[in-house]
Amino acid sequence: MAQLQDILQWCDQTLLSSEFKDYAPNGLQIEGKADVKKIVCAVTASLDAIDAAIEAQADLLLVHHGYFWKGEPAPITGMRGARIKKLIQHDISLVGYHLPLDAHPSLGNNAAIAELLEFENIQALNPNDRHPIGNIGYLKQAVSAEAFKQQLSDVFNREIIHLPSTTEKIQKIGFCTGAAQDFITQAAEQGCDAYISGEVSERTFYEARELNVHYFACGHHATERYGVQRLAQALSKQFDVETIYYEQDNPI
CATH class of the missing domain: 3.40.1390.30 (NIF3 (NGG1p interacting factor 3)-like)
Structure with missing residues (x-):
């Protein structure tokens, strides 16, 4: 088991996330429980990826494409609202790294x-x-x-x-x-x-x-399948956490 804040600190330092000008926030986007035993990683924080994290009883969903992109409407409604609501209801953190992971x-x-x-x-x-x-x-x-x-x-x-x-x-x-x-x-x-x-x-x-x-x-x-998997594997070695990759094959 690891602490969420320790995982975030390690990722931010390893990926040098503060040195990038990006289109979305890198790091913690939605905060869940403080203790992390299991991480599900996926390319994109889709509803199916969230459901996979819930089914796996994960504490953290690690993605390349998260939320809050530059230029998006601010209200948390509709499709995005449904996604965020599920994460919060199940106390799952959403962590995303975009350009630093490229x-x-x-x-x-x-x-x-x-x-x-x-x-x-x-x-x-x-x-x-x-x-x-x-x-x-x-x-x-x-x-x-x-x-x-x-x-x-x-x-x-x-x-x-x-x-x-x-x-x-x-x-x-x-x-x-x-x-x-x-x-x-x-x-x-x-x-x-x-x-x-x-x-x-x-x-x-x-x-x-x-x-x-x-x-x-x-x-x-x-x-872009590979970065989240490599980061998750590195976290598994660095911390006492289980990691699972969720593949939702997108033809685009």
Whole structure:
């Protein structure tokens, strides 16, 4: 068993959460019981994830996508109200880490997919970023776009959207998980052959063609499964707590 405040302090220090300007609060979003024996982690704090935490008798729900996003209406009503009401009724804390969990060099989403895809020589996509949330990696040897698309499909277990360029071989690759499709411009500036993210926009089709960078959309959820699992595993080692990952496969 661990204390909620000890878990929060460790996470904040490990992820350097205070050093990020983010779109939602990082750390504790809804406070539950002080003692934590079991943590359920999930990509997003959906109602199904909350129900899974309740069923598991968890004390804390750890997510990448929590609540209180910038620009959201303030009233806690409707769908969001129903979610928050359930958490409070069952005394379950909601803890979310967004950009700090993308950027962490070993626990983060980008670090995880770099390992899964066996990238080498990892660098910042934007050399001026203190804590880069986008990166560049290199394949051991150059491959065709079709071969790389198949590798991505195998790793992420879904159909990959590929917006092609004229570059025949791919080796230098920019990547950032989630909804970071607009970083394709930075990838082009850094001379990348291809760029990977989770989502894709209508404008990305033209950008890939005109910037001559292969773009691969691998799924927002699919590319961000890993950070919460790695953080939960680290918490399990650091504290005497049980952790469970709840997978709600989202095709987006």
